[in-house]
Amino acid sequence: MNRIQTMPKVEIHVHLEGAIDAETVFEMARRNGKRLPVSTLSEWKDFYRFTNFSHFIDVYAAATSVMLTPDDWSFMVENFVKNQAAQNILYSEVFISKSMQTGCLSNSELLAALSEGVSKGEKQYGSRVKFIPDISRHMLKRGKVCLNSFCSAKRPDSSWSGSRRNRARIPPGSISRCLLRKPKRRDYI
Numbered sequence: 246m247n248r249i250q251t252m253p254k255v256e257i258h259v260h261l262e263g264a265i266d267a268e269t270v271f272e273m274a275r276r277n278g279k280r281l282p283v284s285t286l287s288e289w290k291d292f293y294r295f296t297n298f299s300h301f302i303d304v305y306a307a308a309t310s311v312m313l314t315p316d317d318w319s320f321m322v323e324n325f326v327k328n329q330a331a332q333n334i335l336y337s338e339v340f341i342s343k344s345m346q347t348g349c350l351s352n353s354e355l356l357a358a359l360s361e362g363v364s365k366g367e368k369q370y371g372s373r374v375k376f377i378p379d380i381s382r383h384m385l386k387r388g389k390v391c392l393n394s395f396c397s398a399k400r401p402d403s404s405w406s407g408s409r410r411n412r413a414r415i416p417p418g419s420i421s422r423c424l425l426r427k428p429k430r431r432d433y434i
C-alpha cells in the first residue's frame with residue numbers, strides 16, 4: 246500500500262448507491278432473483294468498471310435495480326463501511342438518493358436498515374458514517390415527502406441536487422420551509 250492509501254482520511258462527498266462494490270451488488274441480485282446484464286461475477290466485475298458516462302449510467306441503473314429490501318440496504322451499508330475502513334477512511338458523509346426511493350421502502354424500514362448497517366459496520370470496522378438525504382429539487386413532491394420523513398425522525402442534514410435549469414425554476418424556499426421545523430429526535434443522521 247502506498248502512503249495515500251495508508252494515511253487516515255475522511256470522505257465528505259460520496260454517494261452510497263454509486264459506491265457499492267461489484268460483489269455486493271452481484272450478491273443482492275442473486276438473493277433477489279434479479280437479472281443483471283451479464284451472468285457471472287467475473288463478467289459483472291468487468292461490466293462494473295465503467296468506461297464513460299453513458300456506461301456509468303448503465304452500471305448505476307443495473308446496480309440500483311437490485312437494491313430492494315431492508316436486508317439489502319443494511320448489507321450494502323455494512324460492506325460500504327468495511328470498504329471505507331480498508332482504505333483507512335475514518336469518517337464518511339454519505340449521500341443517499343432518497344428522492345429515488347420513495348415507494349420502494351417505507352421511511353421507517355429504510356432508516357432502520359441504514360441504522361443496522363451502520364452499527365454493524367462501525368462495530369466491526371471502526372469507520373464512522375453519517376448520511377445526507379440527497380433530495381432532487383425537480384421532484385418537488387417527492388422532496389417534500391423526503392424532508393418530512395427525515396425531519397420527523399432524524400436530524401435534518403439535507404442537500405439538494407439538480408440541474409442549473411431546475412435551480413432557477415424551483416427555488417429552494419419551496420422545500421426549505423420543511424427544514425425549519427424542529428426535528429423530534431437526534432440520531433445518527
Ligand SMILES: [Zn+2]
Nearest residue numbers: 258259260340
Ligand atoms: Zn455528488
